[in-house]
Amino acid sequence: MENEKKGFDEEALKQKISEVMGAINSCTDPDELEAIKKIVKQNVPFTRRGYFSAMVLKMLLEKPQRREKPQRENRAERFEKKVVEKRNTESPSPRPQEPQENSQPKSEKVIPEGAKTLYLNVGKMKHLYAKNLSILLQKELGITREDIYSLRVHDKYSFITMSEENCNKAIEKINGMDINGRVAQINFSTK
Numbered sequence: 001m002e003n004e005k006k007g008f009d010e011e012a013l014k015q016k017i018s019e020v021m022g023a024i025n026s027c028t029d030p031d032e033l034e035a036i037k038k039i040v041k042q043n044v045p046f047t048r049r050g051y052f053s054a055m056v057l058k059m060l061l062e063k064p065q066r067r068e069k070p071q072r073e074n075r076a077e078r079f080e081k082k083v084v085e086k087r088n089t090e091s092p093s094p095r096p097q098e099p100q101e102n103s104q105p106k107s108e109k110v111i112p113e114g115a116k117t118l119y120l121n122v123g124k125m126k127h128l129y130a131k132n133l134s135i136l137l138q139k140e141l142g143i144t145r146e147d148i149y150s151l152r153v154h155d156k157y158s159f160i161t162m163s164e165e166n167c168n169k170a171i172e173k174i175n176g177m178d179i180n181g182r183v184a185q186i187n188f189s190t191k
Contacts, residue, residue: 008061016060111149116167119189120158126180129153133160136179141169159189 027033044052122128130151137148143166150161160170170186177184 008058012061013057016057020057111161112163114164115149115161116164117150117189118160118162118167118170118186120160120174121156121185122179122182123154123156123158125155126182128158128180133158136174137162137170140173140177141166160186 024033040049040052120133130153133151133153134145134148137143137160138145141147143162147166148160148162150159152159160167162170167188171188174184174186
């Protein structure tokens with residue numbers, strides 16, 4: 001009855017106080033506590049520090065208790081779990097897979113003999129991507145997608161592989177062009 005007048009559970013408050021005292025006694029970094037104490041001294045008047053402590057405890061009691069989060073598995077445990085699950089779902093006597101006639105293997109584009117590679121000083125950092133570069137080359141050189149054997153766009157530069165004739169056209173037309181705010185320099189690659 002008396003606790004109801006006070007508006008709090010005295011036993012819960014005593015329990016919280018003993019938890020706080022235990023945390024103070026087992027603190028491994030007393031310098032951290034000293035720094036917090038200093039901040040409290042600077043911001044809470046001496047005559048109000050008792051009320052301040054009481055309010056902090058009240059807020060701790062009113063704060064909903066956090067549920068313990070289940071510990072996450074580390075990467076190795078997740079991998080092991082997947083391997084075990086995969087073993088359990090596989091049939092006991094796996095039969096060798098027959099090659100499927102309809103599926104076509106991913107074909108590597110064969111670069112013809114005599115093809116040359118160009119170096120371009122513009123890349124992804126200037127928002128130039130393979131698709132954009134391909135469209136630019138087709139438009140400026142009057143070629144098709146099939147005439148471009150390979151495009152490799154890196155962060156700051158790109159490599160273009162085409163026939164020697166198309167490479168020479170590209171050097172003539174693209175050198176000095178503004179590509180996404182960068183003056184293009186294009187020449188034969190040494191690599």
